[in-house]
Amino acid sequence: MTARxxxxxxxxxxxxxxxxxxxSMRAQTIVPQxxxxxxxxxxxxxxxxxxxxxxxxxxxSPHHLKSDRPRQAGGESVIMRFxxxxxxxxxxxxxxxxxxxxxxxxxxxxxxxxxxHDSALGIASPILAEPADGGWKDVAVRSMHTRGAAExxxxxxxxxxxxxxxxxxxxxxxxxxxxxxxxxxxxxPHIRCLHHRPQGTAGGRLRGRYAIGRSAWYVGYSPLxxxxxxxxxxxxxxxxxxxxMMVAGYLEGWIHRRPRVNDPELIRFVRKQQLRRLxxxxxxxx
Numbered sequence: 001m002t003a004r005x006x007x008x009x010x011x012x013x014x015x016x017x018x019x020x021x022x023x024s025m026r027a028q029t030i031v032p033q034x035x036x037x038x039x040x041x042x043x044x045x046x047x048x049x050x051x052x053x054x055x056x057x058x059x060x061s062p063h064h065l066k067s068d069r070p071r072q073a074g075g076e077s078v079i080m081r082f083x084x085x086x087x088x089x090x091x092x093x094x095x096x097x098x099x100x101x102x103x104x105x106x107x108x109x110x111x112x113x114x115x116x117h118d119s120a121l122g123i124a125s126p127i128l129a130e131p132a133d134g135g136w137k138d139v140a141v142r143s144m145h146t147r148g149a150a151e152x153x154x155x156x157x158x159x160x161x162x163x164x165x166x167x168x169x170x171x172x173x174x175x176x177x178x179x180x181x182x183x184x185x186x187x188x189p190h191i192r193c194l195h196h197r198p199q200g201t202a203g204g205r206l207r208g209r210y211a212i213g214r215s216a217w218y219v220g221y222s223p224l225x226x227x228x229x230x231x232x233x234x235x236x237x238x239x240x241x242x243x244x245m246m247v248a249g250y251l252e253g254w255i256h257r258r259p260r261v262n263d264p265e266l267i268r269f270v271r272k273q274q275l276r277r278l279x280x281x282x283x284x285x286x
Contacts, residue, residue, distance in 0.1 A: 003112045005093035005152070007032040010078050012040040014099040015049060017196050022053045024103040030112065033091065035060050036082050041067035080163050094158050098149040102194040110191045111152045122157030122183025123175060125150055126191040130198040138192065144284065146175055146185050149195055157183045169215030173261055176219070179284045180269045209242040213249020220260055220267030225274040226250050
C-alpha cells in the first residue's frame with residue numbers, strides 16, 4: 001500500500017514528550033513525505049530537539065517561531081502558516097498530530113487502510129489512551145467525533161474543510177464542515193495511540209472543562225444540548241464542578257458576546273443535528 005502524506009505538529013515546551021513522538025514517526029511502516037514540526041516559541045529544549053531530529057531525518061522540516069507575537073489557544077493558528085497549498089494538494093492525506101503522543105509502528109498504515117476501505121471517509125482518528133491509575137485507559141468518544149490530538153484528513157476533505165480554525169473548538173468546526181459536505185468523520189477504537197498528557201491537564205482539569213464550554217459557544221452549540229452534555233458528565237472527574245465549569249464557559253461567551261465561527265450555515269447545521277439527537281432521531285451528531 002503506497003500513500004503520500006504530509007504530517008504537521010505544533011510543539012510548545014514539549015521536551016518531555018516530543019522525542020518519543022519523533023521515534024514513533026521514524027518507526028512507522030509508512031513514513032511521511034514531509035513532517036513539519038513547529039517550535040512555537042518554546043522556552044525549554046524543544047527547539048534543539050526538533051533541529052537535532054531534522055539533521056538526522058531528511059523528511060523532518062523544522063520551523064521556529066518567536067515569542068514576540070500575538071498567540072491564540074491551540075496550535076492551529078501557527079499550523080496554517082506552514083501548510084503550503086501546492087504541497088498539501090500534492091498529497092493523498094494530511095496528518096495533524098500533537099507533540100505528546102506515542103504511536104505504534106502500524107498506526108498510520110491502519111488509518112490509511114480505513115480511507116482505502118471507505119471512499120466517503122474524510123477525517124479519521126485513533127482512539128486515545130491516557131494515563132489512569134498507573135496504567136492506560138482508552139478515552140471514550142462517540143464514533144463520529146475525531147480528536148484534534150491526532151486527525152488524518154483525505155485531501156478531498158481538507159479542500160472542503162479549508163483552513164483550520166485558530167483557537168478553541170477548531171476540531172469540532174472542521175468535523176462539522178466535513179459532515180455537512182457529506183464526508184464521514186470517525187474514530188476507530190481498534191487503532192490506538194498513547195496520549196501522555198490527558199485533555200485539560202496542561203492548564204488543569206477545571207480549566208479544561210471551562211475551555212470545552214467556551215469552544216461550544218464558539219462553534220454555536222444549542223444551549224439545551226450543552227446543558228444536557230454537561231449533565232451527563234456530572235459523574236466524571238472533577239465531579240459536578242467540571243460540569244458547572246462547562247456551563248460557565250458557555251455562559252461567559254454568551255454574556256460577553258464572544259465571537260462565533262463566521263459561518264451561519266454551519267451553526268444551523270450543528271444545531272439541527274444536535275436537536276435531532278436530543279429527540280432520539282437519526283443524526284450526524286451521534
